[in-house]
């Protein structure tokens with residue numbers, strides 16, 4: 001089913017994130033800034049959602065992104081889709097720095113990367129017909145040359161939605177059908193890259209499988225590349241070529257999917273994948289991790305994972321481990337790898 005990277009060794013990066021950080025915090029007004037400068041007030045808290053992330057998405061691949069809630073997956077997804085700017089670092093789209101793009105180039109890059117969210121109802125205007133919803137963006141951007149109705153039908157069919165029902169409103173459909181409309185809407189602007197943020201999480205398991213299969217069929221048909229954000233390891237294992245594991249704003253490990261499940265290297269990944277009672281046969285769930293995820297308002301120094309790591313030593317408390325290759329295509333950010341290498 002999925003094309004392995006070994007079959008496409010020369011695939012060029014579609015998207016390259018270099019040292020990308022993103023913080024969130026309220027910007028104090030002038031009076032507050034003066035008070036802070038004079039030491040009369042404390043600076044407002046800043047959330048470090050992403051911390052110097054390096055990540056490459058290659059053309060044609062499905063890159064799965066996993067990690068506990070709040071580790072920065074959605075923030076990374078939104079930056080990858082171009083709908084949120086980084087606070088620092090570079091986002092290279094097809095080799096070009098997004099910040100340097102303007103006019104038509106920026107518009108093309110924006111259209112080429114589309115995001116598919118978890119809740120299609122929130123993304124679909126309840127007063128618009130399915131036809132209007134799918135036609136809206138391509139019409140604005142002058143992408144419909146001929147018959148609008150035929151254009152819409154084509155994309156609805158690609159998403160497995162019966163065009164005969166296109167005059168109805170979103171609430172007249174089930175969650176699965178609405179997910180298909182949402183997908184048709186994204187496809188209608190002819191993207192190269194889909195960022196799926198928990199796109200199947202809200203659906204029943206049988207519908208989830210249908211939508212995942214649809215994503216994979218579309219990948220073949222339309223030559224799509226995916227960044228697939230999910231908290232469900234079963235879904236990620238099923239759909240991805242490579243997996244990136246995030247912990248508290250950092251990518252701590254990255255490897256081809258089979259490699260990461262067979263030989264997890266980072267202690268965080270190992271704990272995440274640890275054997276747990278299976279709720280459904282064949283379904284992998286996150287292991288219940290010891291300790292709480294520290295606050296991104298005040299992340300631990302050194303390796304962010306050290307307070308929860310059974311193997312932590314002094315160096316982990318002070319020095320940020322660099323992610324480096326430990327096997328072909330497999331990188332991990334753990335000081336223990338240096339000790340083993342030595």
Ligand SMILES: Nc1ncnc2c1ncn2[C@@H]1O[C@H](COP(=O)(O)OP(=O)(O)OP(=O)(O)O)[C@@H](O)[C@H]1O
Pocket residue numbers: 024025047048049067068069070071072073074075076231296
């Ligand atoms: N617009 C925002 N303003 C302030 N803080 C934000 C904003 N967006 C995200 N955050 C914070 O950034 C951190 C990372 O959030 P993000 O949604 O990227 O994580 P996540 O891994 O996708 O979590 P989840 O799986 O729960 O969606 C969190 O602490 C979150 O509260």
